[in-house]
Amino acid sequence: MPNLTLPAIILRRVDFGDYDLILTFFSLNKGKISAIAKSAKKSTKRFGGILELFSVLRLVCSTAKGRELLVLQEADLINSFSCIRGDLKKTAYASYFAELINEWSETGSEQEGIYRLLYFVLDQLDICRIPEEILSIIFQMRFADIVGVRPNLSVCTDCRIEIDRIKEDRVAFDFSKGGIICQKCACISVNRFFLSKGTIKQLLWVESGDLSKAAKIRFTPSSVKEGLGFLESFITYHIGKELQSLRFLKQIRRKDE
Ligand SMILES: [Zn+2]
Structure with missing residues (x-):
């Protein structure tokens, strides 16, 4: 052996x-x-x-x-990372990251990017410098990119018009197409999530550059809420079920409100 x-x-x-x-x-x-x-x-x-x-x-x-x-x-x-386990909210977020990776990954296939991403978010949760919600946005955006389901937030998925040239303030994201869709191209679809242009810009910033730089991006409170809601729905759509840890996370949030 x-x-x-x-x-x-x-x-x-x-x-x-x-x-x-x-x-x-x-x-x-x-x-x-x-x-x-x-x-x-x-x-x-x-x-x-x-x-x-x-x-x-x-x-x-x-x-x-x-x-x-x-x-x-x-x-x-x-x-x-003992600070995480001593805090319910941090534990809930770390459990979500861990369950997501466990559900998505196949045994034995090397993914150095996922290891480094998980290490980064756990380390940041442990030292408490960045709010948990922002770390979760960073984690989900980067994770989606690494595993090959990066959401298209920069151009209309149908006509390719750039986000800056879309006139509406709120833009629909179509889950089945994996990207934003302008009003002209939009048809009736149940799998849609509306995002403000401000949130879309912030998500696009998080997606590129090195991780420590992404962690410094300042989000408005409404963008944090909208970005998290979008990414959690996006991930759930791809996995095909709501993860147990996500249900728990949502319960904790409701108690906080
Ligand atoms: Zn279009």
Whole structure:
């Protein structure tokens, strides 16, 4: 059984019997992987209590021929992001990012961009410099781009007229076409979301350049609300169901209001 050493972030942990845990990780080199941590439940000493959600670890796993599930042999802590787990709202956002990645990714396909994006948003959640809502906008825009479903926000999907030349203040985004649609081209469609031009501009800024620069963009409160509503509907449309973590996030928001 050859050993595999790699940095990885814990996306999910599930009890397995009385003693073991099954962990799903997003790793730098191999994308999504699952491993069994034997006796991790029975004795916290076995892995030093570091197998917590969103933690970044350096794993040593053994692999068995023909088996997808790895066996976790050792784990060293790189970053625990412990502030996230101590805060309900941060936990809710981090859970959404983790569930989204878990749902979308296939096991074993390398996606370095997703690993770096997840690390960035968790790190920022942990140090509390950027509001959770803005991080979620950045995460969803960048994630959609990496996985190949980037929303077209710059030109009308049908006639290609540029956003700046569209006269209306509010522009329809057609989910089935994957982009904005000008009034002339619009036909009756149920899968539509209206966005103000201001929000569209801010989403376009978030999409390009390096991540730390994107995080400095100032959003108006109405753009944050509209941008989040749009992206969460957009992602839900592509996944084909509402994620459990998103339902929880919406509940928390309603309580805050
Ligand atoms: Zn058009």
